[in-house]
Amino acid sequence: MLPRPNRPTIRDVARSARVSHQTVSRVINREDYTSAKTRARVERAISQLGFRPSHTARSLARRRTNTIGLVMGDVANPFFSDVVRGIEDVLSPAGYGLILSSSRRDPERELRNVKHLLERDTDGLILAAPQTSPDELSRLATRSAVPMVFLNRTVQGRHVAAVWVDGQTATAEVVAYLAKLGHRRIGLVVPSREEDRAGNREAWYGLALRQAGLDPKPSWILRESTSLEGGQSAGQRLLAMADRPTAVACHSDVMAIGVLQACRELRAAVPRDLSIVGWDDVPYASLLRPALTTVRVPRYELGQASARRLLALMTGAPMDGSDEPLGLELIRRQTCRAPRVIR
Amino acid sequence: MLPRPNRPTIRDVARSARVSHQTVSRVINREDYTSAKTRARVERAISQLGFRPSHTARSLARRRTNTIGLVMGDVANPFFSDVVRGIEDVLSPAGYGLILSSSRRDPERELRNVKHLLERDTDGLILAAPQTSPDELSRLATRSAVPMVFLNRTVQGRHVAAVWVDGQTATAEVVAYLAKLGHRRIGLVVPSREEDRAGNREAWYGLALRQAGLDPKPSWILRESTSLEGGQSAGQRLLAMADRPTAVACHSDVMAIGVLQACRELRAAVPRDLSIVGWDDVPYASLLRPALTTVRVPRYELGQASARRLLALMTGAPMDGSDEPLGLELIRRQTCRAPRVIR
DNA sequence: GTCCGGTATGTGACCGGTCACACCATAGTG
C-alpha cells in the first residue's frame, strides 16, 4: 500500500496555536466556554495547517461512526436504486454516510453482508427486501443491538422496525377498477412458487375478486418466472385459452410488458382484446405505447421513510412495528378499457 | 443517542484465553509464529465471546479504512446505477466497502461531497462524470494524496487516473452506418449549449460526416434540453422542415424516444420516414416498438474498470492517463433502414 | 479578606486495535 503523508492532527494545531489539544477539540465541536480570542487563534491555526478532524479517530472515541449500512438486492434494479436515492436524501443532510452492499438476492450473501456491516460499527442498518428468514435477522438484530429497519418485511424484535406498502388495498383497487370497466373474467400473472415464497398477491387477488362479486378461477392464475420472457409465455398461454380472461393483473411491470409483447406477436390488440395492469410503475412504463396502466410503488418514499424510521430508532424512539404502511396508487394509462364483448 | 452494550475487545479475548492481546491480534490476522495449541485456545475464546474485531479501531491503527468513496450524479439514473454495480462487484470481493454520495450534478455539492469523503479517510475516490473543474479536482487530489479515478473526464495529477469511452469512433460508426444504408441527409439532436459545456458530440459529428463524404448542414443540428420533451420538440421541428434529414443521431436514448414520440404524433413512420439512432442503450431501449437502434455505453464495465484502476493506483501502479478507452458498440435494432426516397 | 460560583483552559486516561521491539525458550553450531 502507498504510504500517505500524515495529515496534521489536533495536537499539531494545539502546538501551533499554543493551547492544549482539548481546546482545539472544543473549538472544532463548537462547544461553549471558549473565549473569542483563543477560538480565533485556534481557527487560524486550523486553516493554516489545513487541518481536518479524522472521522476514524472520532468514531473510535465517540463510539459511533455516523454511518448507516444498506443491504439490498442490486443497485442497478430500478426498485432498489430509487430506494437508495430516498435513503440518501434523508441521511446525507443528517450527517450520515451510507455504505452499500448488494446481496444479489442470495440469502447467504445477504447474511454475510449484514455481518460485515456490523463489524464496521455502522450505527444502523437498513435491509431492503431481505431474503433471510425473519427469525435469523431478528436474532442478529437483538444480539448486536444495532437498530435496523426492514423494507417490506415485518420482523419482531426490540431494535427493529419495518416500513412497508399496502398491497392488499391496491390489489382490491385494481380489481375494482377492472370490474367497473365491465370485466368479469380477470386473470392474474404471478411468479412461480419457487420465486415467491409469500404468495400474498394471489391471496389478495382472490379476496378482491370476491369483494367485487366475482369468482376466482384457478386456470386464470398464470405462474411464470419474473422476467420479460415469463410474462411473454404467460401472455401466450393466456391468449390460447378458449374462455380466456378479458383482463389480467400482473405481478410486475416487466411481466406485464412480456404479456404486451405476446399480444403484439399474436395480433391481439391492447386494450381492445385484452386489458393489462402492471405493478411498480417502472420509469419507462409511461414511454411504452400503449402506455402501461399500473400500480405505482412509492420506491423513493419507501427509502425516505425507512431512513427516517432508522434515525428515530437511533435516538431511542419506540420500535413497535405499528407504522402505517405507505399507500400505492393505481395509475390509469392506456392498457385498460371496457371489454369488447360484454357478457 | 442510544447507549450500546460494549462488544468484547481483543483484551477480553486475551484474558479469557490467558494470552496477551498481541497474540490474539496475531491469530485474527493469520500471521505466522503462533503455535497450533495457542491458536486453538484463542479461537475458542473468540467464538465463545462472539468477538469481532472493530473495523474502526483497526482503521485508526493501520491508517487505512478499506473504504472507497464514490461521488456521482444520482443513483437512480440508470447510467450511474450500472456504474455503481460494476464498482461494487470489483470492490466487494477485494474487501473494500463503498460509501455513496450524490452530487445531483451540482458542482458545489460535488466538491462538498469530495471533501467529506476525504475527511472520512477513504483509501481512494471514484468521481463519476464530475462537474467540478478539472483544475480544482486535480489540486484537491494532489494535496490530499488520496488516489482518485475519474470517469469520463481526464485530469492531470500524480495520484489521478481516468477511465473513459471512445465517443469519436462510435460517432463515426453511427454516421458510416447511416451513410451505408443510403442516407445523405443526416441530422443531429444535441443538448443546448448551457447543458453541455464540452460539445464534443457536435465536433465528432462534423468530422464523421466529412469522413463519409457528406457535408454538415447547420440547420440539421437541433439543440434542445436533454429530456423526453426536448427530444419531442426536436422531432417536431425536424419533421416540419422542408428539406428535412432522412435520419437523426441523438445525444441520448431519452431524446431519441422523444423524437420517436413526435413521429408518432405527426404520423411519420419510423423507420420508413425517419431513421433514428440513440445513445446509451438504456435498459428499456429494446422493449420499445420499434426497438431503438442505439450506441451501447458499457456502464457496468466502466464501473469495473474504474474500480480496478483505483485498486491498482492504491498499490502504487503508475497513474499516467494513458489507459485505453473502453469501446462503444452500435446496436442495430428497428429504428433504422434505407431512406424511402433515394436522392 | 475569605469564600463561592462560573468561565476558561489543561491533564491524563481511554476508545480498540496495531506496531516495534524486548524477552524467553529451545535447538543447532563451533
Added chain:
DNA sequence: CACTATGGTGTGACCGGTCACATACCGGAC
C-alpha cells in the same frame, strides 16, 4: 559449554480524537 539463530509470546507506546476531571482565574457576596 558458551553463542547464536529462530520460533513463540509479552510489553508498552501509538493511531487521533473524546471524555472526565483538575485547575486557574475572575468578579461578586458576605
